[in-house]
Amino acid sequence: MIDLDATDRAILRALAEDGALSAGAVGRALGLSQPAAWRRIRRLTEAGVLAGRRVEIDLDKAGFGVTVFLGVKLATKGRVSLEDFERAVTAIPEVQIVHHVLGLYDYRLRVVARDIADFERILRRRIMTLPGVGNVEANVLMSEERRPGPIGSQA
Amino acid sequence: MLDDTDRRLLRQMLATPEAGVSDLASRAGLSPAATSRRIDRLKRAGVIRGIHAVIDWRALGYAVEVSLRVTLDKTAPRAFDDFIAAAREIPEVAEIQTFLGRVDLRLSVLARDMGHYQELYRERILTLPHIADIESLMQVATIKASQALPI
Numbered sequence: 001m002i003d004l005d006a007t008d009r010a011i012l013r014a015l016a017e018d019g020a021l022s023a024g025a026v027g028r029a030l031g032l033s034q035p036a037a038w039r040r041i042r043r044l045t046e047a048g049v050l051a052g053r054r055v056e057i058d059l060d061k062a063g064f065g066v067t068v069f070l071g072v073k074l075a076t077k078g079r080v081s082l083e084d085f086e087r088a089v090t091a092i093p094e095v096q097i098v099h100h101v102l103g104l105y106d107y108r109l110r111v112v113a114r115d116i117a118d119f120e121r122i123l124r125r126r127i128m129t130l131p132g133v134g135n136v137e138a139n140v141l142m143s144e145e146r147r148p149g150p151i152g153s154q155a
Numbered sequence: 156m157l158d159d160t161d162r163r164l165l166r167q168m169l170a171t172p173e174a175g176v177s178d179l180a181s182r183a184g185l186s187p188a189a190t191s192r193r194i195d196r197l198k199r200a201g202v203i204r205g206i207h208a209v210i211d212w213r214a215l216g217y218a219v220e221v222s223l224r225v226t227l228d229k230t231a232p233r234a235f236d237d238f239i240a241a242a243r244e245i246p247e248v249a250e251i252q253t254f255l256g257r258v259d260l261r262l263s264v265l266a267r268d269m270g271h272y273q274e275l276y277r278e279r280i281l282t283l284p285h286i287a288d289i290e291s292l293m294q295v296a297t298i299k300a301s302q303a304l305p306i
């Protein structure tokens with residue numbers, strides 16, 4: 001596992017805020033030379049800590065006014081039913097995230113929809129018809145905030 | 156507001172967030188100059204809110220990720236504000252979401268191992284204000300994590 005110093009953490013914070021920053025810009029912000037910043041970014045990338053980029057979209061403005069998290073319990077268990085369910089749920093374009101979880105539910109899904117009517121269509125036609133699906137709980141997302149995580153200034 | 160070309164460009168950006176402008180341009184069938192102009196316009200209009208590096212917490216030794224689903228005591232007038240302000244003070248909290256439904260809030264909590272999680276849960280999470288009920292979902296595997304939109 002990679003050890004981070006305060007400068008590495010500052011680089012991660014800067015890139016988590018603006019992933020399009022060049023090594024030169026990161027260096028200028030932190031008082032490092034461009035080559036020094038570049039070497040550190042390369043080391044963090046090679047260690048798998050920097051794992052790509054994410055484009056943040058305003059979902060409302062892009063026409064997706066509703067995001068719903070679903071907790072799904074399978075009615076039937078067994079290896080085959082897990083695989084069938086996972087294959088089918090992954091193929092639904094409106095399902096962005098599928099997490100296999102332990103606890104009250106078996107899976108946690110993030111679903112985007114244009115509006116509530118569109119969500120109802122997805123729920124009825126796509127989700128409730130998934131193989132092995134049992135109890136489903138829906139919670140409509142009102143707000144979402146990503147935090148810096150354990151590289152934050154307090155860490 | 157968005158035309159078909161904007162939608163095509165957004166689709167490509169979400170499918171390959173690492174792609175540079177020239178790569179995106181050829182995928183979306185546009186010139187690089189037109190691509191830059193459209194990206195700038197989408198940023199100014201607030202459709203694209205930002206581009207962020209993705210940090211793999213496992214590579215930093217955070218092997219445990221738990222979804223904590225919280226129900227608040229809504230008889231307290233500032234339950235949401237107080238709870239969220241206190242949750243922001245915990246560095247291991249990576250996401251805070253609020254919901255309309257049976258669950259009021261969800262925290263995504265990172266921990267190095269189960270011992271560390273246990274400590275966080277007892278010392279930091281259960282001491283958060285106005286909790287009426289709390290359930291945990293331990294993440295076992297990510298089956299799909301896509302930014303793509305059926306746009």
